[in-house]
Amino acid sequence: MNKELPKIYEPQKVEDEIYARWEQSRCFQPEAGQPLADNLDKRETYCNVLPPPNANGELHIGHASGYTVMDIFGRYARMNGKKTLLLPGKDHAGIQTQVVFEKKLLAEQGLSRQEIGRENFYKKTYEFCIDRANYMRSQEKKIGISADWSREKFTLDPDVLKIAMETFVKMHEDGLIYKGKRIINWCPRCSTALSDVEVLHKETPGKLYFIKYPLENSTEFITVATTRPETMLGDTAVAVNPKDKRYLKLIGKNIVLPLQNTIIPIIADKRIDLSFGTGAVKITPAHDPLDWQIGKDHNLEEIQIIDEKAAITELGGKYAGLTAHVAREEVLKDLEKLNLLEKVEELAHSISICERCKTIIEPLTSSQWFINVDAKNFSLKKKAIEAIKKNEIEIFPNNFQKILIDWFENMRDWCISRQIWWGPQFPVWYRTNSQLTTDNSQQEPEMYVGLTPPEGEGWVQDENTFDTWFTSGQWAYTTLKSKEGDFGMFYPSDTMVMGRDLLFFWSSRMIMMSLYTTGKIPFKNLFYTGLVLDKEGHKFSKSRGNGIDPLTVIDKFGADALRMSLVMDSAPGQNSRLYEEKIETFRNFANKLWNISRFCLSQENFKLVKTISKEDIKTPADAWIINCLDKTTIEIDKLFANKQISVAADILKSFTWNDFADWYLEINKIEKNQKVLGYVLDKLLRLWHPFMPFITEHIWTLAKQEKMLIISAWPKSNPELCSNIEAREFEAIQNIITTIRNVRTENKIELGKKITITINSKNEKLLKTFQSEFQEDILKRLKTGIETIGYNKSEEELKDEIKRTLGEINLYIHLADAIDTEKETARIKKEIANLEGFIAGLAGRLADKNFTSKAPTQIINQQKETLAKKQAELSELQKHLDSLS
């Protein structure tokens, strides 16, 4: 039977078919009627709203990493009989998608978005996203994620969007949203405002220009230092620190601003650093965030001299129309002509760039929409901090809690309006009432905020679109609210898994928005994954060309191998590295599991066994493996509770390979116990399923199981089965076998050469175990080359043999040739020295009153036991040494 199974597991041939079967069975869908795990219906639920990837590209290895973690938790929950929902989705990803699609449009059709118009651009981008979403969904399935595709959501789906817009309206009513003219980060390429988190800072070598500003009615100067000389066209003051003695007498005096020839004051402000530059700072309120603040506090005029295309405005006089970059050169040239450029120094400083297109940010004053994150009636950030501090959301790894709280504490108002086209438009309309207008420029238009356009003529919708994080920040509930019943059943969800790079962008916004809208936390557990890096520890990037395509990997090694290589040997929040050799080792492991199963399935009358009784445990090896299995099961559950899935997989791997395959399978070739074999394999497949769903389901099917593994019950520890089990007998056998193999290798005895051994022990019960026919068979056949076994012979008789002490056993190995006394003596002496050192330490500790009075008795007893054991060993070694000399 099953002789036809290939020697090598071929994932490519089975994975798609298995996934299709899962989908058809509707086991991803938590409806009534969904097949449940072995009829366990605890009415408990488990939900993970999956982070929606940006629907503008393809899946990368980072997605695969997150999905694997989510799927492992999801499958674990499902097998534990919970009603499980993994809810997938896609994000329209405002700016990023617009940048991607604009590039595509230009490359393929040579068109800009302006050329095709806003409406058409939106429609085309929408189609593009849907297309990408379809492709990405197929990739997600390849990874094996057990998500309910019937519930898949897109951030622009009308139902999702409606809920998000309702939030806007409500926040506006509650006074949490305001429109105001403030200084914001402006990306000239994207033509939009950006929030603080969408701006990156890059350390760049630059220059610090020292410019002399002439004092009014004087021949004196005050020298200011700046990295952006062109902004002087918009200067409205020079500021110094009030404690700066150098400039005390100048405070309150005026300056004639060069090039512009306007009169501006010298003011004092404590935010000015005395030690930087000259200690005197030119103030350009319209183009620098700090200057803007200072300008506000000192009632300075804001003169916008750079426009939204990064060009100089008409207020810039003769420089109008030049780009800021060119203007800088011109300004410097002119200053030099006037002899006002004192000096230029090299300076490393950080410049702001757009996160998406890397263009240098222009700080501008602009009219934008903001969320007040610290409003009096509902402080979003304080509520978030409170929830986190009260551990309502458990964060893995735990130290990220502090990072998140710190971030919230320093959070400033959130700019949510963007001037891009790709994204939902603000549900805000304006109308200018011409009848009342007496002075056009001063008239504030009438404003309407609501879900649908207002009645009447002349309303024009606000052109702003939403920051993409405004909609994805509501993902935790918009997704669940769009299907009747889901919200009540699954909100707040259990788990949220995301890359640590999304900590500020996304987790923070979800927590705030959810607390505001639902009054509850969005999820109970927040799990951050680290970044996946390449072999050298670099980030994957297109420019570096070091990307690993998940599909290529899956095609080559199988989805299970990829999954394993993404979760093993990694800790929550910690970066990890991925490379082919690593994936290969897990491909090898999958193959090991395959061959283990192949062996089992090829046994006569083999079948998977769900339960066994004590009577089925017949031999020391049976008892031992059942005991190992039980311990492993308990440990894995504990680790799952702590979200330590990497460690869980690790101990399971060690059980599978080192215990079950290397020992139990070998024993089973000699003394067969198909029931125990079937029982262990049954549990093994279940335990591995969350990690390696495809191969386990495949084997499960080959073993002719009616019900699919994905909905089979998670193994439980069986203390009843393990009570009074004596695993030590088998451990003694293992010990003897290993020791003999070791001695053979050490003494270079060929495998073909048979040897005679003697086992001496005072423990009659133990001896009796060995003396059974089967156990002798095991000892002989497990690569030991034993021919005959003797028991309890006299020391005298054995004095020329190699002796090893293994706990209660003295093992003697008779070699045909005389033993190398010198070598053996040296070996024993070394071991004695080692042992004596250890015993001395242990004995010392046990003699120490401090230790015996303070340490728990359990530890003391343990150490006493060890001491006795080691002392016995030592005396055996010494006896042996004496007999050799």
Add this chain to the structure above:
RNA sequence: GGGUGAUUAGCUCAGUUGGCUAGAGCACUUCUCUUACAAAGAAGGGGUCACUGGUUCGAGUCCAGUAUCACCCACCA
């Protein structure tokens, strides 16, 4: 300027209430195609757990400091 993480075998990394002489994979050495598996098996070698102090009966694990690296934040004109 502030923060976080890392530092454990040649390499990549685990090690969560502190407790026997610190683990894995890869690489390395020697041997084996033994019928589940050479993508394998057997036996090995290899570590003052970055450094310095402290707490403790006991520290890779907790605390303080130092060094190096990485990342993040920041209104460094």
